[in-house]
Amino acid sequence: MSLKDAKTSLSKISKSLEKTQESREDLIKNTRQIITLCSESIISIHRNDIKSAAAKIQSAKRLLEKFRKEIDQGLYRYLIPSEQEFVEASSFLAIIQNKPVPSFESLKVKEESYVLGLLDCVGELRRNVYDKIRTGKLEEAKKTFDLMEDLYLQLYPFASFDKIVKEARRKLDVDRILVEETRTALTEEIRRQELIDTIKKIKE
Template sequence: MPRKLEEIAEKIHHSFEICTSERDRALTQARTLTRHCANAIRAIHRDEQELARQHLGEARQLVQSLRENLKDLPELFYAGYTQDALKEFGEAALTYALIDNHDFPSPDDLNLEAATYLQGLAEAVGELRRRCLDMLLKDKPADAERLMGEMDDIYAILVTMDYPDAITGGLRRLTDVARGIIERTRGDLTLSLRQGRLENSLRELETHLDEYNQSE
């Protein structure tokens, strides 16, 4: 075997060993990041805001670490497991901002690529639906209507992002899913508000009947 080929093979081995080591570390960090994001969303829905902030803080540090560790390894940074974890962070951070009326973060604020940010925004619609239904169950229609408005605003932005999937990371499919979620939520909200108005009218009628009967 030519000596030069042996040297080339040795360099390739070394490169692959480094890449494999970084891949293993990135996989571990991506799993931990996803777990923190899931816990943050759970805390948001339970109104445990301090706990949500703690998980988001841990997640933010992992995002920074992934970017730094993989800055020279784009094949790992843009791998599915890394981008999925970053998308989960975008979803959690945006859900937190939308539900609790905090300052709305930009892609730069979250240290995310534009496409990943938009994917997280699209998936946040599902969490807004969940919160909207919770507000209806708690008899807070005004909060539910506010969330419905935010869902409409998100969709109005998403539909303008008419670019190839290779650029947006499959945003068109997520936008279609978001549209379905929004329409179902609108139907649920409309039905609930109508039912609430009907119940109020019936109570008023009962009150008037009681007053009428007492006057006779």
């Protein structure tokens, strides 16, 4: 009896895993730039700086394409967070520009990344609704809310895939609260505006 072959195998496996671990750490470190670019693009959208937002999203897209070509498929799951941010930013920009929300095929992302990114986009739409309420753009706020609610309803069935799409159920729970809170705020503002209009008519 001998462990000679086992020792040789374990040594090779150890070296292979060390290489994989180094690649994983490098990937996580480098993809932070993608996440940062997407976060900055969302901030730019809220500031109505669409040109800057689009440029940052394009930069993130180029980096994603670069990493997809370079990484081993076994490490692809570590690209999910950056793809998720990319989907969120790209979808939010499309909505603000009154364009169709892009498909996961056109964004070239994994299905999981797409679903999670859209779930996060609901939160950005909520903020946009509040911004429009604050600036007196009620009709636009209504349209954005309708789309926000519709997006949530389209995503709701994915709660059953929570074991596959990690955090889907938790994000859906958060989105449900956001939708209800936004509906309440919008309804209150509509009623307030109707009351103001009624008072103005009486005074006339």
